[in-house]
Amino acid sequence: xxxxxxxxxxxxxxxxxxxxxxxxxxxxxxxxxxxxxxxxxxxxxxxxxxxxxxxxxxxxxxxxxxxxxxxxxxxxxxxxxxxxxxxxxxxxxxxxxxxxxxxxxxxxxxxxxxxxxxxxxxxxxxxxxxxxxxxxxxxxxxxxxxxxxxxxxxxxxxxxxxxxxxxxxxxxxxxxxxxxxxxxxxxxxxxxxxxxxxxxxxxxxxxxxxxxxxxxxxxxxxxxxxxxxxxxxxxxxxxxxxxxxxxxxxxxxxxxxxxxxxxxxxxxxxxxxx
Numbered sequence: 001x002x003x004x005x006x007x008x009x010x011x012x013x014x015x016x017x018x019x020x021x022x023x024x025x026x027x028x029x030x031x032x033x034x035x036x037x038x039x040x041x042x043x044x045x046x047x048x049x050x051x052x053x054x055x056x057x058x059x060x061x062x063x064x065x066x067x068x069x070x071x072x073x074x075x076x077x078x079x080x081x082x083x084x085x086x087x088x089x090x091x092x093x094x095x096x097x098x099x100x101x102x103x104x105x106x107x108x109x110x111x112x113x114x115x116x117x118x119x120x121x122x123x124x125x126x127x128x129x130x131x132x133x134x135x136x137x138x139x140x141x142x143x144x145x146x147x148x149x150x151x152x153x154x155x156x157x158x159x160x161x162x163x164x165x166x167x168x169x170x171x172x173x174x175x176x177x178x179x180x181x182x183x184x185x186x187x188x189x190x191x192x193x194x195x196x197x198x199x200x201x202x203x204x205x206x207x208x209x210x211x212x213x214x215x216x217x218x219x220x221x222x223x224x225x226x227x228x229x230x231x232x233x234x235x236x237x238x239x240x241x242x243x244x245x246x247x248x249x250x251x252x253x254x255x256x257x258x259x260x261x262x263x264x265x266x267x268x269x270x271x272x273x274x
Contacts, residue, residue: 001047002048004044024069025060032052071086083121085149089120095259096124099264104132113176114136116139116140117140117182118213119150119164120149121153140166140169141166147164147166177226181230184206185203185204185206186206188208191204211241214241218249242254249268254267254269255267
């Protein structure tokens, strides 16, 4: 069977369970054949061996049951870099790239001490380490499994300067801290239920109002008085998060960044002109 024939099978198999059956089939077949999508599409008339077809069929079956592509291939691009992902960590999303853009577009000192709270796969900490090599970066997480993924990504990207800390929020970090960034669990129960069974619930669930982890993070940040605190949030939480920042960081200026439709990032800055 040729690449074209196998792709047709995969596309038809996924057309009722995926919003992008053609793309999914191409990514999964490239992974099954241990190549990249571009090389695969150049060789549409090339034959696929039995092992490759079997791996592909197994992947298609898992995709039909809703397993995300990133978990099936074990990788996801974030801010132009490949990251290892497993079911122990969240899959990188565009809203988190907006958090990175918010930080990088802000007029911050050349040398900075940064903490990424709830680092997961390490995508925020490692992206900042790559984009700002002079910054001293620490990253915390309560999940040992997630920190193993973060370590793997650090090794893959050749970034050894991040200090990984197995603690909650800001516990165990070296001080002083100049900047705190976080993509914390912020979904309400009704939002979590739609993702249940695939991504780790502990990295998604933020309690009744989605603020069970964000609220103590803002309070902990207020004790350190950093130059800035940058959070990814659900758009519906913007008024509540703004109020929390005003209460805990009353002398700070609050800014927002949106994805073209709604607020996805909220920040509090002390004496920083963006």
